[in-house]
Amino acid sequence: VTFDLVLVGFGNVARRFVSLLHEQRAELQRDYRVETRVVGIATKRHGQVYAPNGVNVQNLLRLFASRSSTTPPYVLAGFSRTSRSTVDFIRDAVRRSGAAARDGRLVVVETTTLDVTRGQPAIDHIKVALAGGAHVVTANKGPVAFAYWTLSRAARRARRQFLFEGAVMDGIPIFNLVRETLPLVKVRGFRGVVNSTTNFILTAIEQGQPYEAALAEMQERGIAEADPSLDVDGWDAAAKTAALANVLLGARLTPRTVERQGITPTIAKRAIEARSKGRRVKLVVRARRKGSQVVARVAPDELAEQDLLAGLEGQQNAIILQTDLLEEIAIVQRGGSLTQTAYALLSDLVTIARAPAPVRRPSRATR
Numbered sequence: 001v002t003f004d005l006v007l008v009g010f011g012n013v014a015r016r017f018v019s020l021l022h023e024q025r026a027e028l029q030r031d032y033r034v035e036t037r038v039v040g041i042a043t044k045r046h047g048q049v050y051a052p053n054g055v056n057v058q059n060l061l062r063l064f065a066s067r068s069s070t071t072p073p074y075v076l077a078g079f080s081r082t083s084r085s086t087v088d089f090i091r092d093a094v095r096r097s098g099a100a101a102r103d104g105r106l107v108v109v110e111t112t113t114l115d116v117t118r119g120q121p122a123i124d125h126i127k128v129a130l131a132g133g134a135h136v137v138t139a140n141k142g143p144v145a146f147a148y149w150t151l152s153r154a155a156r157r158a159r160r161q162f163l164f165e166g167a168v169m170d171g172i173p174i175f176n177l178v179r180e181t182l183p184l185v186k187v188r189g190f191r192g193v194v195n196s197t198t199n200f201i202l203t204a205i206e207q208g209q210p211y212e213a214a215l216a217e218m219q220e221r222g223i224a225e226a227d228p229s230l231d232v233d234g235w236d237a238a239a240k241t242a243a244l245a246n247v248l249l250g251a252r253l254t255p256r257t258v259e260r261q262g263i264t265p266t267i268a269k270r271a272i273e274a275r276s277k278g279r280r281v282k283l284v285v286r287a288r289r290k291g292s293q294v295v296a297r298v299a300p301d302e303l304a305e306q307d308l309l310a311g312l313e314g315q316q317n318a319i320i321l322q323t324d325l326l327e328e329i330a331i332v333q334r335g336g337s338l339t340q341t342a343y344a345l346l347s348d349l350v351t352i353a354r355a356p357a358p359v360r361r362p363s364r365a366t367r
């Protein structure tokens with residue numbers, strides 16, 4: 001089967017996704033009978049392109065890599081600058097790919113920038129894609145943090161899939177783990193460390209590095225968000241918490257309804273003192289059911305040394321799921337990279353190719 005892909009956003013993640021698709025094409029074809037073709041790309045500032053017979057993305061990636069021409073790669077690759085909105089571009093691209101949409105072979109890959117205040121315009125991108133008969137995969141946590149129920153209902157109605165494995169801990173399976181491998185198990189709550197920048201800062205501080213220098217290092221390495229307040233003020237962690245709680249606990253949270261406290265340079269004293277007593281300060285996220293509600297918070301916590309979360313160094317992340325039948329299940333991410341995020345999108349694509357996938361409807365805590 002050839003899947004036609006419309007890429008909404010063509011930044012670091014989307015470009016790595018396209019190159020990973022190319023690297024894995026033999027395995028995709030052999031193991032899943034899947035071939036792919038990119039038929040459309042939308043960006044914010046560099047225009048849009050739609051080509052029913054496929055965009056030459058390998059050439060586009062080469063143009064990005066070589067930078068030999070003064071003409072931007074987008075122009076060379078035939079992107080047109082237009083005032084048309086991305087929503088209109090998607091509506092049009094999906095309509096023009098009507099045959100693929102009808103056959104369930106059209107996938108919109110949403111990787112635009114995170115908007116932590118409303119999750120927009122990514123939510124609208126996904127709505128219009130599903131309404132036109134496309135599946136949607138995304139690494140953007142905004143839509144699942146703000147509109148999980150609306151979008152999953154829209155997907156069910158359209159008989160299409162809305163998948164977002166890359167929204168939390170890159171390609172490490174969390175949503176897949178629960179959906180695919182834990183039938184009947186109820187997740188009652190979770191705890192975790194899910195923001196790499198703040199964990200790196202806290203580890204560096206314990207070793208005597210100044211807060212600002214550690215943050216600057218994360219920015220240089222491209223790990224911190226473009227606006228680092230999203231990391232240090234706890235917004236990124238709150239968005240991931242809302243996403244996890246909505247999907248795994250049936251909550252109706254948004255990042256704004258997660259109680260949130262980030263870290264500031266004054267955390268240094270507390271982190272160093274804790275370390276000297278064999279304890280460690282971590283930015284911990286947690287959520288649990290409380291009656292018919294789900295309560296969630298992000299805050300720096302002082303943890304005992306034997307706590308699994310206390311052992312996380314540098315950029316490492318972990319989530320501990322509290323379940324009824326299996327007690328605690330912990331999953332640790334030792335290193336994150338663009339490849340892992342791109343892999344999340346690839347694994348979502350394979351899930352679609354294996355359809356009909358089981359649709360797990362968590363019991364809703366807050367109807």
Ligand SMILES: NC(=O)c1ccc[n+]([C@@H]2O[C@H](COP(=O)([O-])OP(=O)(O)OC[C@H]3O[C@@H](n4cnc5c(N)ncnc54)[C@H](OP(=O)(O)O)[C@@H]3O)[C@@H](O)[C@H]2O)c1
Nearest residue numbers: 009010011012013043044045046086111112113114139140
């Ligand atoms: N980087 C990671 O390691 C990582 C890990 C997990 C999740 N994520 C999530 O994945 C998403 C993409 O991350 P990234 O690192 O690839 O970001 P990025 O490099 O900044 O790329 C974002 C892309 O989205 C485009 N865009 C933004 N608003 C748009 C709009 N309204 N319409 C069309 N295109 C729009 C941008 O267009 P221009 O090119 O014109 O600017 C750009 O191509 C984010 O939501 C991020 O939170 C990233």
